[in-house]
Amino acid sequence: MKKQLLIAVLVLWVGYSYSSYYFGSSNNAVNNAYSWSMDNILPDYYNLAVNGVYYTYTPIKNREDAMKVYVQNENPNGGYIFKETDDWSGKSGGIPIRKVIGLEYIPRELWGDGSIEIEGTGSIKDAQVVYSYRYEDGCATPLDNPTCPGYSDAVLDLLPDTTITEIYDALEDENINREETEVDNKKEEQEQEDVKEDDRLERALAINEETLELGNSIAQNQMLDSMNNAIQMNNYYIKTIDGGVYKETVTLKDSNLPDNKYSAILNLSEDIKHNKMVNLQYEGNKL
Amino acid sequence: MIKEIALIGIVGIISYGGSKSAFALDIPITASVTGSCIISTETNGTYAQPQAYTLTTAPASGGQMPITRVDVTLASAYKVKFTVPDSFSSSPQLNDVVTFTGDTEVSAVSDATGMADYETDKVEVNDYIDEYDLSATGSTWFKHTSVANNGGSRAFPSGNYTAYVTAECIAL
Numbered sequence: 001m002k003k004q005l006l007i008a009v010l011v012l013w014v015g016y017s018y019s020s021y022y023f024g025s026s027n028n029a030v031n032n033a034y035s036w037s038m039d040n041i042l043p044d045y046y047n048l049a050v051n052g053v054y055y056t057y058t059p060i061k062n063r064e065d066a067m068k069v070y071v072q073n074e075n076p077n078g079g080y081i082f083k084e085t086d087d088w089s090g091k092s093g094g095i096p097i098r099k100v101i102g103l104e105y106i107p108r109e110l111w112g113d114g115s116i117e118i119e120g121t122g123s124i125k126d127a128q129v130v131y132s133y134r135y136e137d138g139c140a141t142p143l144d145n146p147t148c149p150g151y152s153d154a155v156l157d158l159l160p161d162t163t164i165t166e167i168y169d170a171l172e173d174e175n176i177n178r179e180e181t182e183v184d185n186k187k188e189e190q191e192q193e194d195v196k197e198d199d200r201l202e203r204a205l206a207i208n209e210e211t212l213e214l215g216n217s218i219a220q221n222q223m224l225d226s227m228n229n230a231i232q233m234n235n236y237y238i239k240t241i242d243g244g245v246y247k248e249t250v251t252l253k254d255s256n257l258p259d260n261k262y263s264a265i266l267n268l269s270e271d272i273k274h275n276k277m278v279n280l281q282y283e284g285n286k287l
Numbered sequence: 288m289i290k291e292i293a294l295i296g297i298v299g300i301i302s303y304g305g306s307k308s309a310f311a312l313d314i315p316i317t318a319s320v321t322g323s324c325i326i327s328t329e330t331n332g333t334y335a336q337p338q339a340y341t342l343t344t345a346p347a348s349g350g351q352m353p354i355t356r357v358d359v360t361l362a363s364a365y366k367v368k369f370t371v372p373d374s375f376s377s378s379p380q381l382n383d384v385v386t387f388t389g390d391t392e393v394s395a396v397s398d399a400t401g402m403a404d405y406e407t408d409k410v411e412v413n414d415y416i417d418e419y420d421l422s423a424t425g426s427t428w429f430k431h432t433s434v435a436n437n438g439g440s441r442a443f444p445s446g447n448y449t450a451y452v453t454a455e456c457i458a459l
Contacts, residue, residue, distance in 0.1 A: 056395070069399070091403030096395040098428070 023051075026131040034127065035115040038073070042108055045135035046148070049105035052132040053082060054098075061093035061122030068119040071099075071129060074112030081110045093122065105134060324365040324421065324456035329354040329428060332452070334435070339442035342435040352430045354394055355454050359421045362401070365456045368418045372433050372450035379446030383438030387450075390432050391417040397425035420459070429454075 029041045042048060053071075061067050066089040075081040086097055116127055142150035143158070170176055332353030334342035344350040357367050371389030375381075393409075396402035401423025410418040421427065431452045437443050 059399070086399035088399050088403060091399060092407055093403075095393050095403060095406060097397065097399050098395045098426070099397055 020137050021134050022137055023132065023134050025054075025133070029114055029129040029131065030116065030127045034117070035113060036129075037113050038108075038111045041114070041131060042111065042133060043135075045133075046137075046144070048108040048133050048135040050103055050108065050111060050131050050133045051105050052100060052102050053084075053129065054100045054132065055084070055116075055127070055129040056096055056098040057116070057124040057127035058096040059086075059088050059093040059122055059124055061088055063090065063092050065121040066090070067093075067122035069124060070115075070117040070119065072117070073114040075110055076112045077110070081106060081112065082114075088122065089120065096126065108133075322456075323359060323361045324367070324458075325358045326367070326454045326456060327356050327358075329356045332431065332433070334433070334448060334450075336443070338440075340437040340440045342443065342448060344431070344433050352432055353452055355429045355431065355452065356426055357421065357429065357454070357456070358426045359456075360424055362424045363420070363422045363459065365421045365458055366418050367421060367427075367429075368412075368416060368453075368455045368457055369429060369431065370416050370453040370455075371431050372435075372452065373415050374450070375435070376449050376451055378448045379444040381437070381444065383441050385438065386436045387415075388434045389415060389452075391429050391452075392432075393419070394428040394430040396427050398423045401425070402427055418457075 024043075024045075026041045026043075029036045029038075042050070055071050057069070059067065059069065067087075069086045069088065070083060071086075072080050072083040082101075082103070084099060084101060086099075111131075114129065116124065116129070118124065137144050142148045142154040145151070330351065330353055332344045333351035334344060335348045335350035336342055337345075337348040342350075344352045346352060355369070359365055369391040371387075371391060373387045373389075375385070391409075393402075393406040396405065402425065405419050405427060408420065410420075412418055419427070419429075433450060433452070435448075435450070
């Protein structure tokens with residue numbers, strides 16, 4: 001996380017950078033074979049263009065001999081992109097020649113293989129060919145510009161773990177987090193209390209509503225019952241019984257009805273018994 | 288009468304001055320001529336002391352030959368004249384006669400065809416003076432040697448010694 005932040009800062013930091021030119025020169029391109037590949041001479045810099053060639057050598061020859069020396073670079077598109085001819089014919093050797101040829105920023109892509117060729121009788125020694133060039137700061141190194149290839153990797157390479165600058169991150173401060181946790185817990189408890197309070201209130205309101213609804217339902221039921229009863233009773237009210245007059249058909253004839261003897265005996269015996277029981281209470285008082 | 292003469296005289300002078308500006312005019316013609324022969328020091332020289340009584344610029348003895356560069360932009364318009372030292376310009380007190388020898392040679396050229404024979408074609412005016420005709424445009428490097436021997440093979444006194452090579456571009 002910190003690395004990413006630091007990378008982001010670096011990216012933003014270099015984001016405002018502008019392009020500018022730098023100049024440099026190659027090492028001596030000449031080898032024993034007097035021919036060289038420019039891939040080994042010119043660096044792989046961004047928008048590199050050659051703006052000059054410096055060369056020197058010492059001709060070894062007799063004055064009367066014809067000799068020409070060519071210092072040249074092929075053009076990949078054909079011919080030569082650079083070619084200088086030194087005609088030593090009939091001239092003395094032994095004196096070095098030094099040449100500096102200015103060029104108008106020829107792009108790197110046009111510079112093919114280089115060579116020194118000798119035509120005629122003679123040789124050279126102490127040869128040197130050096131190219132001066134210009135390039136943009138864009139991608140001389142991957143770090144020059146965020147758009148350069150390998151920029152991210154280069155930035156990461158610059159950030160070994162041992163050299164990472166610790167950036168204070170309040171969000172990761174343990175004390176602050178603890179404090180925030182406590183505050184959060186309190187807030188959460190308060191929210192829970194509020195929720196409970198709301199629940200209670202809602203429940204009370206719900207009970208009240210339910211009670212009202214219950215009352216309403218009871219009243220409705222009673223009304224329904226009353227209505228039902230009324231409906232049911234009406235059936236009875238409207239029931240008509242087929243009737244008429246039931247005339248007395250039994251005719252008792254006057255006659256002597258004799259008393260029941262057994263009933264009299266029973267009554268008497270019960271009376272006696274009753275009397276005895278009543279009298280028992282008095283017998284106790286006598287004692 | 289005297290006043291009138293004086294007055295005429297004054298008027299005459301004024302009249303004469305005014306008529307001069309009316310009948311004559313100086314018309315400037317300017318030119319900015321830059322040097323077509325430029326001499327510059329490529330390398331300063333240093334004396335070495337291989338013997339107590341000898342000071343030399345020879346590299347083999349540890350000295351450094353001064354190198355002069357002459358650039359010309361007009362062919363066959365100049366010659367360059369070099370004078371190697373025949374005395375010290377500054378030195379400690381010397382009680383003996385110092386003998387100077389020296390020479391000038393072409394060190395390098397920038398044009399094979401036009402300059403390759405500068406050295407063979409040079410004019411040695413005397414033991415100290417060499418002249419070169421600059422027949423081609425471009426740069427020519429000249430190296431100079433200087434050797435000083437103290438008389439009687441006596442050691443040079445300690446101190447600082449300075450001598451100068453003089454180079455001149457002379458228009459042909």
